[in-house]
Amino acid sequence: MLSQQLIAALSRCNNGQTSMSFSLLRRRAAQATRLYSTPSSPAFKQPHTTESSTSAAEYKLAHPKRRPPPLPSIDPPQWSAQEAVNNIVYNTPPPSLQPFTRHTLNCLVQNEPGVLSRVSGILAARGFNIDSLVVCATEIEDLSRMCIVLRGQDGVIEQARRQLEDLVPVWAVLDYTRTKTIERELLLAKISILGPEYFENQLANKGPDILPATEGVEEGSPAKQHADNTLRAAGSIHPNVDVDTAAPHLSPSEALRQKHTHLSGIRLLAEQFGGKMVDISNDSVIVEMTGKTTRVDAFLKLVRPYGILEAARSGSMVMPRAPIASPWSGMADEDAAADEVEAFDASLLPPG
Template structure:
């Protein structure tokens, strides 16, 4: 288990000792001053419909959940049914703006717009070493692994498209293996070994 703690040295040392006192804990290693490899996994579901429809999509209503009332004859059964449906949606979901209508696009224009958004998201994901793991009619899921700072930067770049969901694993670290070199001053200092020497071997798991 990796725990990220930010604070003064005394607070961190106190937290380390309290963790060591827990019965299920075998050992606690502090990697604050150790060269480590840091990675974080991100799964993000991003809208490809555009920001005009993001609000409705985020509320799980979809862009076409409310019936279109344009072009219907006043007083006709179809017009009355559409008006009643819109009013009912407004009463059930107070946050729905029933008077707002996103720009209506032809099927061909909507399809081209979706593919443009999809291509843009895929390009950004590739620049960060990510990949598309799922594509649906109105959203795409991106998988990305990197440092926490790169994950934050990726989310900032794709936020204009509309982030529907995001799941992050949290930071995972592993100490780097020291590099041995016959040249004087070129070898890495093995600080991890010094930390392991101060540990009580009886606290470590079997094997």
């Protein structure tokens, strides 16, 4: 190898590729010869070769492993039951201070049996009380929509939402809590038009139209005795009911005027809230009303003095609003952005 390098250097000198003198080339050749011919150079020491395949095993037998020194043992303190309980109570983190807010979840699920029970089972296992639950079919044949309204902390609701999404028949779970939506709820309320004096009689099935009839009943029979006892109880509790005739102390004209007065007041309230009367009977009226949950609650509070015999609510149904594409930004857009900034939870920030 050294001779080849010298020959190459001489050829470069003969060809005029370098201006190095022959003496300088000789000195460098001597240095290279001494460097390569030194037998004690550690960089070029030939490794020890072996032909045995059990060299590694022999090395391990000749150099046994030393066990590491044992770790120091620390005896745990011997606590009493009271000290252990105090330690657990002291080290237990405080509960979350997040407020319980109203959340609206919209679940898109497969239209098949058993989905509702699985969704409600997950929410019940976490201790949620469902305020409203509406399940209905959509325009797609195999797709159903669930609108669930419940109250809880944001972190717990988010965990429940992700757990619902993990179900096989659930396509997606959308949280409409902080989304601009259209919310509607249907109310059917049966309201008394006899007035507050007769509301308790109607509610207890002891009103003038529901009291047991005594005509054609034999004296001394169990039916006659039951009717007499019912009339006496009604007369003792409600003085406006005559025990002998089972009729109020009002003339027919006064009773008729009172019914129409109450009917007019209920109709006026229903019209103010966008509702309508769908059924009218001798002593009650059924009102149908559609609106937000807050408006339904307000309507029920206003008609409660008349006497609510029955009330049925469908639950909340929501649908997100469609944004309006416009280059002009009004004051409402700025207010919405400010509300989003104010609604930010400062507890989610890192400490410090």
